[in-house]
Amino acid sequence: MSPTTGQLRHKPRLIVHTGDGKGKSTAAFGLGLRGWAQGWSIGVFQFIKSGKWRTGERLAFEQLAAAHDATGVGGPVEWQCFGPGWTWLRSNNGVDQQSMAREGWEYVSEQLRTCTHGLYILDEFAHVIAKGWLDVDEVVSTLTARPGTQHVVITGRNAPREIIAAADLVTSMTKLKHPFDLGERGQAGIEW
Amino acid sequence: MSPTTGQLRHKPRLIVHTGDGKGKSTAAFGLGLRGWAQGWSIGVFQFIKSGKWRTGERLAFEQLAAAHDATGVGGPVEWQCFGPGWTWLRSNNGVDQQSMAREGWEYVSEQLRTCTHGLYILDEFAHVIAKGWLDVDEVVSTLTARPGTQHVVITGRNAPREIIAAADLVTSMTKLKHPFDLGERGQAGIEW
Numbered sequence: 001m002s003p004t005t006g007q008l009r010h011k012p013r014l015i016v017h018t019g020d021g022k023g024k025s026t027a028a029f030g031l032g033l034r035g036w037a038q039g040w041s042i043g044v045f046q047f048i049k050s051g052k053w054r055t056g057e058r059l060a061f062e063q064l065a066a067a068h069d070a071t072g073v074g075g076p077v078e079w080q081c082f083g084p085g086w087t088w089l090r091s092n093n094g095v096d097q098q099s100m101a102r103e104g105w106e107y108v109s110e111q112l113r114t115c116t117h118g119l120y121i122l123d124e125f126a127h128v129i130a131k132g133w134l135d136v137d138e139v140v141s142t143l144t145a146r147p148g149t150q151h152v153v154i155t156g157r158n159a160p161r162e163i164i165a166a167a168d169l170v171t172s173m174t175k176l177k178h179p180f181d182l183g184e185r186g187q188a189g190i191e192w
Numbered sequence: 193m194s195p196t197t198g199q200l201r202h203k204p205r206l207i208v209h210t211g212d213g214k215g216k217s218t219a220a221f222g223l224g225l226r227g228w229a230q231g232w233s234i235g236v237f238q239f240i241k242s243g244k245w246r247t248g249e250r251l252a253f254e255q256l257a258a259a260h261d262a263t264g265v266g267g268p269v270e271w272q273c274f275g276p277g278w279t280w281l282r283s284n285n286g287v288d289q290q291s292m293a294r295e296g297w298e299y300v301s302e303q304l305r306t307c308t309h310g311l312y313i314l315d316e317f318a319h320v321i322a323k324g325w326l327d328v329d330e331v332v333s334t335l336t337a338r339p340g341t342q343h344v345v346i347t348g349r350n351a352p353r354e355i356i357a358a359a360d361l362v363t364s365m366t367k368l369k370h371p372f373d374l375g376e377r378g379q380a381g382i383e384w
Contacts, residue, residue, distance in 0.1 A: 026222025
């Protein structure tokens, strides 16, 4: 039997945004808006950033989650930062980024096994794998084995070739021009 | 007198997302979330798309605008599509895309002159200029002369070199892998 149009339009995607340019994370959040509007549950998991610093994108998704709770529009949103301040297992003195990344990935792996979200944004996850903090083969096998139609977006520089091979859609954000090269500062509303 | 940190962090930016890859528009919408969270007025102007087709990103920004109106969080949002269905000057029979783009740019130019928004997302505008539908020198001179700290993001393939020269930050979204190349269909929540 041929698949229906609905089936053709709802295939699980593994999407990678890599490269040295700006726009990897913002493009993931833009996809998050589309998924949210479809009514999907959105999981945002930031592997490097501290949860103590509340970004504009987080504030916006909190408002979208509140709109969902109040009126049923869109989907729910979970947002976790697996950076300093996240884990309850150790103090923030002597923070061990690798352990936090591993705990974070275990947390996400369990959600993938149980189909918690419709879209997962794994922010800076490519960078974490490239650092060698996780076993890339285990990561690929968990991603590939995920059940249902869960979409996953991975961002970060230096995405390993195993991740690129496993992905359905890969975009490299390439820097052509950036004001930091001229010694300029990050801009409120642009960098966060 | 040296500029303050506040001044250094609030310089007007002209940002371009170009290239053949996915993520040009979604990254612009991600920036829109950051600007909205800063309390800026956000103007989204889509130069190709028809307003008749309501996208997920539009639904999400409508909710953010409603949150602003209700509680004062974030900023207001204006969203216009300068494609079929936009203009009131002619019927949709014999739609003239070039005239619609020109009217759209006049509309945006007037807003830039009067500082209507804090961030302008000119979606597919690079494509419109590359088509030769607008005078690129006039566009650059209007953008360069804009007063205040208005940020502008331009998306679209084939951004002309004059636009790239005038921009502060340019990213090329480069396609490494895309499921359309395998004959697959667009996905709900991913492509719109």
